[in-house]
Amino acid sequence: MYIVEAKKIIVVVIGAFLNAIAMNFFLIPANVYASGFTGAAQLLSKLLGSFAPFNISTGILLFVLNVPVTIIAWRKIGKSFTFYSFISVLLSTIFLEVLPVKHVSPDILLNAVFGGVIAAVGVGLTLKFGASTGGMDIIAMLLSKIKDKPVGVYFFMLNSIIIITAGSIYGWQNALYTLVTLYASTRVIDAIHTRHEKLTVMIVTNKGEQLKKAIHAKLVRGITSVPAKGAFTNQNKEMMMIVITRYELYDLEQIIREEDPTAFTNIVETAAVFGAFRKD
Structure with a gap:
């Protein structure tokens, strides 16, 4: 730290x-x-x-x-x-x-x-x-x-x-x-860094609840959770999707490294966002 x-x-x-x-x-x-x-x-x-x-x-x-x-x-x-x-x-x-x-x-x-x-x-x-x-x-x-x-x-x-x-x-x-x-x-x-103001982050993890609490403690963002299963291991996991600004990327990366360093994380560019872009 x-x-x-x-x-x-x-x-x-x-x-x-x-x-x-x-x-x-x-x-x-x-x-x-x-x-x-x-x-x-x-x-x-x-x-x-x-x-x-x-x-x-x-x-x-x-x-x-x-x-x-x-x-x-x-x-x-x-x-x-x-x-x-x-x-x-x-x-x-x-x-x-x-x-x-x-x-x-x-x-x-x-x-x-x-x-x-x-x-x-x-x-x-x-x-x-x-x-x-x-x-x-x-x-x-x-x-x-x-x-x-x-x-x-x-x-x-x-x-x-x-x-x-x-x-x-x-x-x-x-x-x-x-x-x-x-x-x-x-x-x-x-x-x-990145030219995009918005980024979509997809996190595949088996520590979903732990990650959610850590993210909500640091960032004011909503999270969508989807059940997932590893094709090779057949292990049940959770895929979390969160849209952030480029200014929040560093903090989110640090949270993932601390809470679940083995989580698979995919970050993609987001062209536009409709609806509520925040945690209610």
């Missing part, structure tokens, strides 16, 4: 560090914007520097934007996910403040691509180990608890506001290079 938590902390630190490198060495010097709350913080920092008598760094603004979302998530989502997400945001803020902003390359395209890829490696690793980088990931979790709506719409809206605002004020070339960053980030996150 302690080893698992230690691994998660290490991955969160690495993810935050990679995010800071992507921002301070590639995206900020090139005036190319990141996605989500990080991009919003980056744009706000630039706007304040241009039009206000004071300036606030991207790292501090990233932390401020995440505070209200984190408070809501602590009450609505769960303490473990929210805690590690907040640690990720806090570490990103510290690294953004400590690392200098410097030009690694004068080529704006290289900055857009490498910045997007490096940031995405950090995000993908963080998601894979059951945490998030805050911001839109937490909003996605909140929305999944309330209603099954495509989170991509909200990502698109926020990123569109960033691109349009930046393009209108500072010129369209750099703002449009943000699209290159977004594309590179999306492809890398897909490769490391």
Whole structure:
């Protein structure tokens, strides 16, 4: 248990560090914007520097934007996910403040691509180990608890506001290079974690009741149980089907490993869900 938590902390630190490198060495010097709350913080920092008598760094603004979302998530989502997400945001803020902003390359395209890829490696690793980088990931979790709506719409809206605002004020070339960053980030996150918001997990086990109690103690999800029999052994088992969000995959994997490491588990991509997507 302690080893698992230690691994998660290490991955969160690495993810935050990679995010800071992507921002301070590639995206900020090139005036190319990141996605989500990080991009919003980056744009706000630039706007304040241009039009206000004071300036606030991207790292501090990233932390401020995440505070209200984190408070809501602590009450609505769960303490473990929210805690590690907040640690990720806090570490990103510290690294953004400590690392200098410097030009690694004068080529704006290289900055857009490498910045997007490096940031995405950090995000993908963080998601894979059951945490998030805050911001839109937490909003996605909140929305999944309330209603099954495509989170991509909200990502698109926020990123569109960033691109349009930046393009209108500072010129369209750099703002449009943000699209290159977004594309590179999306492809890398897909490769490391999963691009699908919903996943269907089928678990064949002979410890059905034990697994159900453990899952319901951790996740707010319904479970469908079907009697099953092993074709080779003729042993009676139980097949449990559960639909989860990608943010819950790590926690579910840990539960299965702890309660029944011999269980056969199949994870498939889910295109859409109709009906009640939660435990009543």
